[in-house]
Amino acid sequence: MRIKRIVxxxxxxxxxxxxxxxxxxxxxxxxxxxxLANPSVARxxxxxxxxxxxxxxxxxxxxxxSYDGTQxxxxxxxxxAGQIYNWMNANAIDDIVIETHSFGGVVIRWILSNPTYDxxxxxxxxxIRWVNSIAPPNKGSEAANLAGTLSGSWLTGWMIDLVGQNxxxxxxxxTSSMSYYxxxxxxxTSGRPALPKTIYNIAGTGLWNDFVHSEDYGLATLSxxxxxxxxxxxxxxxxxxxxxxxxxxxxxxxxxxxxRNDYRKIGDSLATDF
Amino acid sequence: xxxxxxxxxxxxPCSLFAADLTGTFAPGERYEAPAxxxxxxxxxxxxxxxxxxxxxxxAGGDGGMIVWTINRDGSRPGARLTTPTGxxxxxxxxxxxxxxxxxxxxxTRETGLDLPQGTSEVFHVAxxxxxxxxxxxxxxxxxxxxxxxxxxxxxxxxxxxxxQPGEPVTLFARLTGDAASARVTARIADATVDLVERDGxxxxxxxxxxxxxxxxxxxxFDADGETAAGVRFARSGSAEFVAExxxxxxxxxxxxxxxxxxxxxxxxxxxxxxPGAYRFDVIVASGESAxxxxxxVRQLTRGTNELVLEIPLTSAxxxxxxxxxxxxxxxxxxxxxxxxxxx
Numbered sequence: 001m002r003i004k005r006i007v008x009x010x011x012x013x014x015x016x017x018x019x020x021x022x023x024x025x026x027x028x029x030x031x032x033x034x035x036l037a038n039p040s041v042a043r044x045x046x047x048x049x050x051x052x053x054x055x056x057x058x059x060x061x062x063x064x065x066s067y068d069g070t071q072x073x074x075x076x077x078x079x080x081a082g083q084i085y086n087w088m089n090a091n092a093i094d095d096i097v098i099e100t101h102s103f104g105g106v107v108i109r110w111i112l113s114n115p116t117y118d119x120x121x122x123x124x125x126x127x128i129r130w131v132n133s134i135a136p137p138n139k140g141s142e143a144a145n146l147a148g149t150l151s152g153s154w155l156t157g158w159m160i161d162l163v164g165q166n167x168x169x170x171x172x173x174x175t176s177s178m179s180y181y182x183x184x185x186x187x188x189t190s191g192r193p194a195l196p197k198t199i200y201n202i203a204g205t206g207l208w209n210d211f212v213h214s215e216d217y218g219l220a221t222l223s224x225x226x227x228x229x230x231x232x233x234x235x236x237x238x239x240x241x242x243x244x245x246x247x248x249x250x251x252x253x254x255x256x257x258x259x260r261n262d263y264r265k266i267g268d269s270l271a272t273d274f
Numbered sequence: 275x276x277x278x279x280x281x282x283x284x285x286x287p288c289s290l291f292a293a294d295l296t297g298t299f300a301p302g303e304r305y306e307a308p309a310x311x312x313x314x315x316x317x318x319x320x321x322x323x324x325x326x327x328x329x330x331x332x333a334g335g336d337g338g339m340i341v342w343t344i345n346r347d348g349s350r351p352g353a354r355l356t357t358p359t360g361x362x363x364x365x366x367x368x369x370x371x372x373x374x375x376x377x378x379x380x381x382t383r384e385t386g387l388d389l390p391q392g393t394s395e396v397f398h399v400a401x402x403x404x405x406x407x408x409x410x411x412x413x414x415x416x417x418x419x420x421x422x423x424x425x426x427x428x429x430x431x432x433x434x435x436x437x438q439p440g441e442p443v444t445l446f447a448r449l450t451g452d453a454a455s456a457r458v459t460a461r462i463a464d465a466t467v468d469l470v471e472r473d474g475x476x477x478x479x480x481x482x483x484x485x486x487x488x489x490x491x492x493x494x495f496d497a498d499g500e501t502a503a504g505v506r507f508a509r510s511g512s513a514e515f516v517a518e519x520x521x522x523x524x525x526x527x528x529x530x531x532x533x534x535x536x537x538x539x540x541x542x543x544x545x546x547x548x549p550g551a552y553r554f555d556v557i558v559a560s561g562e563s564a565x566x567x568x569x570x571v572r573q574l575t576r577g578t579n580e581l582v583l584e585i586p587l588t589s590a591x592x593x594x595x596x597x598x599x600x601x602x603x604x605x606x607x608x609x610x611x612x613x614x615x616x617x
Contacts, residue, residue, distance in 0.1 A: 116295065193557075193567045221380070225319050225340055
């Protein structure tokens with residue numbers, strides 16, 4: 001009888017807490033150009049249907065983070081933290097579900113792993129319910145390694161103009177860099193301290209999603225040339241995406257499509273959190 | 275007033291460690307020391323910079339081949355591919371599945387890599403002959419050739435992954451499959467070195483790299499060789515390591531521990547060259563089991579600094595190993611790491 005009362009009491013407390021919680025959803029995009037610092041470009045990254053589906057027709061308060069997609073995770077993390085911090089305080093959001101794509105999953109891991117690095121990190125972490133991480137290169141990406149092979153100081157003259165110097169976010173995503181960061185700065189891989197919040201990962205395992213459009217040729221070429229082990233989505237291998245957190249599901253949507261709600265209705269799945 | 279001061283003094287030790295974080299590992303979690311190098315990069319591709327209009331592309335005859343051309347100015351490429359049997363795929367010919375030879379074009383931006391905007395061209399050879407293919411280009415281009423099904427792969431890595439100033443760097447390469455002989459070279463910074471083969475592993479040790487800038491270093495490897503059957507092959511690969519700044523160092527023999535009332539107290543000295551924010555990290559293990567961890571941000575000044583970290587430790591294990599680290603925060607990088615046995 002006494003146990004029943006305690007259980008009832010705890011249930012009431014949880015219900016009361018839930019009743020007062022104001023839930024919101026935050027989207028953190030992956031690497032790309034400097035123009036991803038522009039909110040409209042960041043919104044287009046996800047596509048309107050992904051945002052609509054995830055937020056149940058825009059009924060859940062949401063924030064689409066926008067940061068320069070060429071920067072290291074700690075630079076991106078600072079920008080993202082500033083946006084989340086201001087948004088959650090301005091809107092009294094105290095229950096946040098984070099949706100990330102690709103490098104965005106590394107950026108949120110940086111925040112979760114280094115709560116004392118920035119005074120805004122811990123208040124944000126306190127309000128995060130969990131993270132849904134789509135195709136995160138947790139152990140790096142062989143495609144990013146390819147960028148290192150193609151560019152760099154061994155090229156001279158016009159070759160440098162051609163391939164450029166691969167940027168900080170690409171360097172951040174090489175398998176060597178992520179091996180280094182996983183050992184020293186990031187948590188959540190085996191042998192490292194656990195992350196303070198759960199990450200649910202979604203790995204992409206398909207390449208050819210859109211035969212009509214040539215968009216997928218680039219990813220298929222990249223997959224073939226970069227030599228990704230096992231299954232991959234053209235940019236991130238399954239083993240890397242699943243190296244941190246709990247496997248939620250895998251998707252046949254490739255790296256272009258798994259941030260959208262088109263080839264597979266990933267946004268519909270994300271919406272089941274609300 | 276006195277009471278207030280005493281109360282404040284009592285609070286001081288707590289406030290010193292107020293920002294510190296500690297935790298325990300899940301039962302059964304294994305301790306993993308930082309690896310000496312990143313996982314080897316495995317390459318079945320090679321890269322050619324083509325300036326004179328044509329290039330021979332050796333193929334192993336053991337599967338498909340992808341030939342990716344990126345023009346110097348990002349313009350639409352119109353390359354011509356000639357197979358060893360004399361089949362020619364002309365610039366306006368997209369080939370077919372039946373011929374086993376196809377051409378695709380796509381926007382280079384779709385790769386997500388930092389390549390010039392423009393059109394990329396890809397040839398796909400369904401099954402190669404063990405001979406050279408000839409690619410003729412109408413302008414200078416970067417050509418990337420992959421044989422995804424080939425048993426011949428170039429595995430490359432570099433040690434140490436975290437390299438302190440003055441430490442030698444060793445480059446490694448290994449060829450898998452039927453590679454009988456090869457010349458393997460590596461390019462790092464502005465230097466090109468030949469790797470020497472011993473027991474199937476090619477190595478080169480660079481005793482010092484005085485002009486190396488701090489940060490992530492990329493090493494490019496190239497291998498050209500022949501199989502036992504005399505078939506030519508080529509492979510390009512890369513490896514990376516981090517050249518640390520030498521911003522600070524942990525004094526190896528300075529680490530002391532004491533254990534009282536379920537708390538492990540770790541002290542260490544750090545010699546600091548570049549003052550700023552650092553993180554003092556300690557992982558506590560016993561045998562293969564990871565037990566607990568602690569970390570705290572410290573503002574360190576130039577010269578010798580004393581570091582203290584207190585970690586709750588409920589384990590009764592007598593023999594402990596401490597993995598003690600000092601990590602840069604103002605500039606990301608490992609300043610020092612020491613392993614200590616505690617008996």
